[in-house]
Amino acid sequence: MSGAPIDSFKALAHPTRFAVLQSLIGKERNVGEIEEATGIAQPGLSQQLAVLRNSRLVTTRRDAKLVYYSLNTELFVDLAAILAQFGPVDDANIPPAVKRRFTTGVATFARMG
Amino acid sequence: MSGAPIDSFKALAHPTRFAVLQSLIGKERNVGEIEEATGIAQPGLSQQLAVLRNSRLVTTRRDAKLVYYSLNTELFVDLAAILAQFGPVDDANIPPAVKRRFTTGVATFARMG
DNA sequence: AATCAATTAATGAAATTATGTATATGTATT
DNA sequence: AATACATATACATAATTTCATTAATTGATT
Structure with missing residues (x-):
């Protein structure tokens, strides 16, 4: 057992995930843009994004082929x-x-x- | 490399450490009291307290044999x-x-x- | 010197994380 | 319907971290 907010804190207490979150301040970005902004290879990035999604720190929206991420303010x-x-x-x-x-x-x- | 605030978040994003912090809201406590409040065995507790100290989430004060912990508000x-x-x-x-x-x-x- | 509170050290087992490659899914284009 | 593109998932394995114990150490008190 761990508790929802503890999971959220754990999710953000991580260098690359924190960098991802920072890149989303004020603007939504699609995965490719995040990849470029952070330099993490695609499958690894997708994993970290999944962690952020599961902890509900981010939300997603699909526009055609692209998935846009934004902060759950x-x-x-x-x-x-x-x-x-x-x-x-x-x-x-x-x-x-x-x-x-x-x-x-x-x-x-x-x-x- | 990890960054000071990320380390702080990581330190608090942990079930037993979070419980320790909660037990310190509003009042300082010595290690024995924290041990009783959380049920963690002493050496293990001391380790978790060390993590909290290193991330500067708590401060300590010694009174004779006892070490009192409080939150770094x-x-x-x-x-x-x-x-x-x-x-x-x-x-x-x-x-x-x-x-x-x-x-x-x-x-x-x-x-x- | 003996005792008590707390910290540190050392150990090995267990769990988590990181990384790379390969595969799958959903959408768009032709 | 076949192809291509963006993203997600699955797997495998190496590396790191965490956890729980036990033992030894430090600092302060009696």
Whole structure:
């Protein structure tokens, strides 16, 4: 057993996958573009993309032959909310979107032992 | 090579280490207390604590025979700031403390390709 | 010196990851 | 329907990491 958010953290805590995610900030890219941006050979890249897909850090969209990847920005907000729980209690540090998540219960799991 | 924040993410993306971190939210604990809270045998726990120390997610303080662990809350703010970069561009999602980090440059590395 | 809390070292088994090659799938083109 | 292209999956194997134990070590206290 491992827990969904732990899997997400594990998925992003990886040099090449992190580089892939960085290449997707602000723009979607197809696999070929990611391959070019990161220099990882196709089958290996496809594996790493599968890890990112399974952890739901990215979403895909197909346009004809090409598959476009983009960040699941919602999930990143959730993950940031979880990490914020380990930060200072100082209310100024709790972001609006994160605060929303607290009351919505998304990050609640991390408060339970 | 791996990068400091990636190492931090990797360190926390681990079921027992994450449990240790959770047990430290809001209060410091000595090793014996953590051992009791998590049920991990002592030498193994000490190893996991070493990982957390090396990634600077926790700090320690010695009081006589006991070593007390607490969260490095500052670092968690930084990590949250890094993840926020992968979130929606919507300004409402960017927390004050995180915004401060942006202008301070702490999270800048993640913007570079 | 004896004891206690914690860390480090050392070991071997088990699991994960990386890499390369080959194959399969889905779509488009002819 | 055959071919080509982009991407995904399957496999095999080598390399690395992780895990759990046991043992030894350090630092502080009595």
